[in-house]
Amino acid sequence: MSDTSNRTFYTQVHGILHKNADGGSRQQAIRQCQQGEELVLVPEPTNAYDANAVKVCRKNGQQIGYWQADGRMAHDLAIGWTYRVTIDEIYAFEDKPKNLGVRLRVEVLTMSHATGKRKKPEAKKPNATTHSNLVPEFESNTQERKGWFRRLFGIK
Numbered sequence: 001m002s003d004t005s006n007r008t009f010y011t012q013v014h015g016i017l018h019k020n021a022d023g024g025s026r027q028q029a030i031r032q033c034q035q036g037e038e039l040v041l042v043p044e045p046t047n048a049y050d051a052n053a054v055k056v057c058r059k060n061g062q063q064i065g066y067w068q069a070d071g072r073m074a075h076d077l078a079i080g081w082t083y084r085v086t087i088d089e090i091y092a093f094e095d096k097p098k099n100l101g102v103r104l105r106v107e108v109l110t111m112s113h114a115t116g117k118r119k120k121p122e123a124k125k126p127n128a129t130t131h132s133n134l135v136p137e138f139e140s141n142t143q144e145r146k147g148w149f150r151r152l153f154g155i156k
Contacts, residue, residue: 007107007108008105008106008107008108009106010088010103010104010105010106011067011068011103011104011106012068012101012102012103012104013056013064013065013066013067013101013102013103013104014065014066014067014068014069015065015066016030016064016065016099016100016101016102017099018065020062020063024062024063026063026064026065027099027100029058029062029063029064030064030090030100030102031100032058032062033058033064033087033090033102034087034090035087035088035089035090036086036087037058037086037087038059038084038085038086039056039057039058039059039064039085039086039087039104040056040057040058040059040085041054041055041056041057041067041073041077041083041085042054042055042056042057043055043074043077043078045074050069050071051074052069052070052071052073052074052075053066053067053069053074054066054067054073054074054077055067056085056102056104064102065102076112079112080110080111080112081108081110081111081112082108082109082110083106083107083108083109084106084107084109085104085105085106085107086104086105086107087102087103087104087105088103088104088105089102089103090102090103091103
């Protein structure tokens with residue numbers, strides 16, 4: 001695993017004004033949240049609009065929104081990155097104070113073995129106590145990487 005000390009960043013939750021698939025209000029779910037609450041990132045490869053969508057959910061499963069739609073988070077989760085995601089701030093919009101937004105604090109816990117090798121070529125070989133032997137190693141062949149990712153999420 002790569003050294004991930006001090007790798008923390010902040011981002012906003014997107015889609016917070018929409019309803020969930022079950023009809024539940026994301027705004028009501030956000031009102032039940034607390035600063036410092038740990039959240040879960042859930043890839044949603046069957047999403048009709050974006051196969052790289054990642055839901056932001058409370059530990060009880062309530063969805064409060066989506067991760068920014070750039071495809072990077074879905075990819076990183078698929079290759080073994082892990083994160084600790086907590087609510088940094090819940091805030092009201094200035095122009096619509098009844099609507100709440102959520103700012104996330106995201107801490108990188110582990111990066112995939114493949115990513116670590118690219119950043120530090122002289123990295124130690126993993127031992128039996130790491131989970132890196134579960135992460136598939138890729139050759140430099142981009143098509144092979146895309147094929148694995150598509151098979152994992154059932155994308156044609």
